[in-house]
Amino acid sequence: xxxxxxxxxxxxxxxxxxxxxxxxxxxxxxxxxxxxxxxxxxxxxxxxxxxxxxxxxxxxxxxxxxxxxxxxxxxxxxxxxxxxxxxxxxxxxxxxxxxxxxxxxxxxxxxxxxxxxxxxxxxxxxxxxxxxxxxxxxxxxxxxxxxxxxxxxxxxxxxxxxxxxxxxxxxxxxxxxxxxxxxxxxxxxxxxxxxxxxxxxxxxxxxxxxxxxxxx
Amino acid sequence: xxxxxxxxxxxxxxxxxxxxxxxxxxxxxxxxxxxxxxxxxxxxxxxxxxxxxxxxxxxxxxxxxxxxxxxxxxxxxxxxxxxxxxxxxxxxxxxxxxxxxxxxxxxxxxxxxxxxxxxxxxxxxxxxxxxxxxxxxxxxxxxxxxxxxxxxxxxxxxxxxxxxxxxxxxxxxxxxxxxxxxxxxxxxxxxxxxxxxxxxxxxxxxxxxxxxxxxx
DNA sequence: TACAATTTGATAACAAAATAACAAAATGGA
DNA sequence: TCCATTTTGTTATTTTGTTATCAAATTGTA
Numbered sequence: 001x002x003x004x005x006x007x008x009x010x011x012x013x014x015x016x017x018x019x020x021x022x023x024x025x026x027x028x029x030x031x032x033x034x035x036x037x038x039x040x041x042x043x044x045x046x047x048x049x050x051x052x053x054x055x056x057x058x059x060x061x062x063x064x065x066x067x068x069x070x071x072x073x074x075x076x077x078x079x080x081x082x083x084x085x086x087x088x089x090x091x092x093x094x095x096x097x098x099x100x101x102x103x104x105x106x107x108x109x110x111x112x113x114x115x116x117x118x119x120x121x122x123x124x125x126x127x128x129x130x131x132x133x134x135x136x137x138x139x140x141x142x143x144x145x146x147x148x149x150x151x152x153x154x155x156x157x158x159x160x161x162x163x164x165x166x167x168x169x170x171x172x173x174x175x176x177x178x179x180x181x182x183x184x185x186x187x188x189x190x191x192x193x194x195x196x197x198x199x200x201x202x203x204x205x206x207x208x209x210x211x212x213x214x215x216x
Numbered sequence: 217x218x219x220x221x222x223x224x225x226x227x228x229x230x231x232x233x234x235x236x237x238x239x240x241x242x243x244x245x246x247x248x249x250x251x252x253x254x255x256x257x258x259x260x261x262x263x264x265x266x267x268x269x270x271x272x273x274x275x276x277x278x279x280x281x282x283x284x285x286x287x288x289x290x291x292x293x294x295x296x297x298x299x300x301x302x303x304x305x306x307x308x309x310x311x312x313x314x315x316x317x318x319x320x321x322x323x324x325x326x327x328x329x330x331x332x333x334x335x336x337x338x339x340x341x342x343x344x345x346x347x348x349x350x351x352x353x354x355x356x357x358x359x360x361x362x363x364x365x366x367x368x369x370x371x372x373x374x375x376x377x378x379x380x381x382x383x384x385x386x387x388x389x390x391x392x393x394x395x396x397x398x399x400x401x402x403x404x405x406x407x408x409x410x411x412x413x414x415x416x417x418x419x420x421x422x423x424x425x426x427x428x429x430x431x432x
Numbered sequence: 433t434a435c436a437a438t439t440t441g442a443t444a445a446c447a448a449a450a451t452a453a454c455a456a457a458a459t460g461g462a
Numbered sequence: 463t464c465c466a467t468t469t470t471g472t473t474a475t476t477t478t479g480t481t482a483t484c485a486a487a488t489t490g491t492a
Contacts, residue, residue: 006479007417007420009225009226012416016410016413034439035440051441054440060439061487062486062487062488063438063487064439064489079413080416085419094313095318108415109416148426172432173422175414179320181237181258194229194232195324196324198391198409199324201223203296203301205223206365209405210364222448251469261451275471278470279457279467279470
């Protein structure tokens with residue numbers, strides 16, 4: 001377990017995929033797993049896998065590899081999936097609802113403890129066991145619940161305003177689904193969930209792919 | 217406009233953010249914009265901005281910068297937002313519905329022309345003006361419509377199966393919302409919309425941030 | 433016990449991306 | 463017209479990330 005943690009997105013994506021791979025492995029097939037096997041299965045360079053695992057785990061034994069169970073635990077720990085953080089959600093529209101009903105969210109280390117909207121019709125209703133509250137009370141409730149993650153799922157026009165309100169409530173990390181650049185003080189972290197960019201890359205790759213392989 | 221296009225995710229994220237910045241700019245303030253200004257506004261290195269713009273645009277004039285209108289058009293073109301591709305969606309659950317009702321999708325170059333599900337109750341219904349069809353007919357319809365982008369928004373357990381069905385229908389690019397590793401032939405491109413990874417990174421940054429600035 | 437096979441982890445070579453430094457072009461004003 | 467200023471675009475340099483190579487460790491087996 002290294003002390004200097006690289007922050008490369010790619011590293012996290014890869015670790016996440018190793019984890020998925022191992023979890024979907026037929027149980028009891030073998031107690032151990034090696035970087036070589038993971039690399040082969042996922043079509044990644046095996047040195048890469050070894051280095052990645054070295055970052056996130058205590059390392060395995062030569063000739064044996066890693067104890068699968070332990071490695072899974074290590075990756076889950078490194079990725080933070082093993083200890084849940086509380087979060088609040090703003091915007092109970094389509095995306096907000098999807099997040100609220102996304103069971104797996106807790107499995108990935110986030111628990112939505114409160115949701116907010118400005119729409120009077122929505123306030124007071126609930127999705128699952130999360131009540132939707134008036135956004136006016138947001139900052140206050142954030143402070144009271146001592147939450148430091150906020151999820152922004154409101155229309156682009158209101159995103160900045162909502163973000164500032166969250167920050168005034170003590171939020172330190174914003175997961176932003178609105179297609180805008182949020183400006184925040186340096187004490188706050190923003191992660192944009194950037195569908196548009198994903199799409200752009202997907203289509204570029206598609207174009208390259210077709211150029212390379214032609215229409216099959 | 218360079219001929220050798222780098223495929224770095226970060227480049228695309230940055231270009232996308234420049235675009236958002238310019239679009240939200242008060243109209244008529246000035247016809248021109250410079251890398252320096254963009255860099256300052258977004259807190260990015262100005263050389264980075266210049267290089268990025270050089271990749272995506274024809275370049276501006278010294279001392280003047282870029283014509284904002286043209287630069288926006290260039291970025292939109294580079295990111296593919298200006299010409300729509302057709303796509304099909306599989307899985308009309310929560311996420312599927314969100315995507316179907318996400319107006320901005322077309323603005324980002326994707327138009328969902330058909331949606332599929334296996335749930336008899338859903339088949340025949342419509343979201344917006346997209347009808348939900350029986351997944352049995354998927355491959356066939358994909359071929360008929362000559363679509364080559366497929367969006368997978370089904371539960372993890374069915375994702376691989378659905379993916380293969382899409383490929384058999386001629387799909388060449390898969391936008392995957394299911395938290396699994398899809399295995400596909402090399403003629404097919406996959407882009408994982410990887411919420412878990414995003415969350416992991418967000419929380420790591422949050423932790424670092426708090427370590428750095430303490431609780432404010 | 434000695435040897436072959438496999439895997440790890442460390443070091444080194446390589447590639448790509450980010451940053452820095454600088455020269456050339458365009459503009460405005462003295 | 464000439465000079466200072468701003469901005470671009472090009473060329474280095476540095477940093478980061480990826481891939482290759484190799485020695486040491488562990489296991490199974492002859």
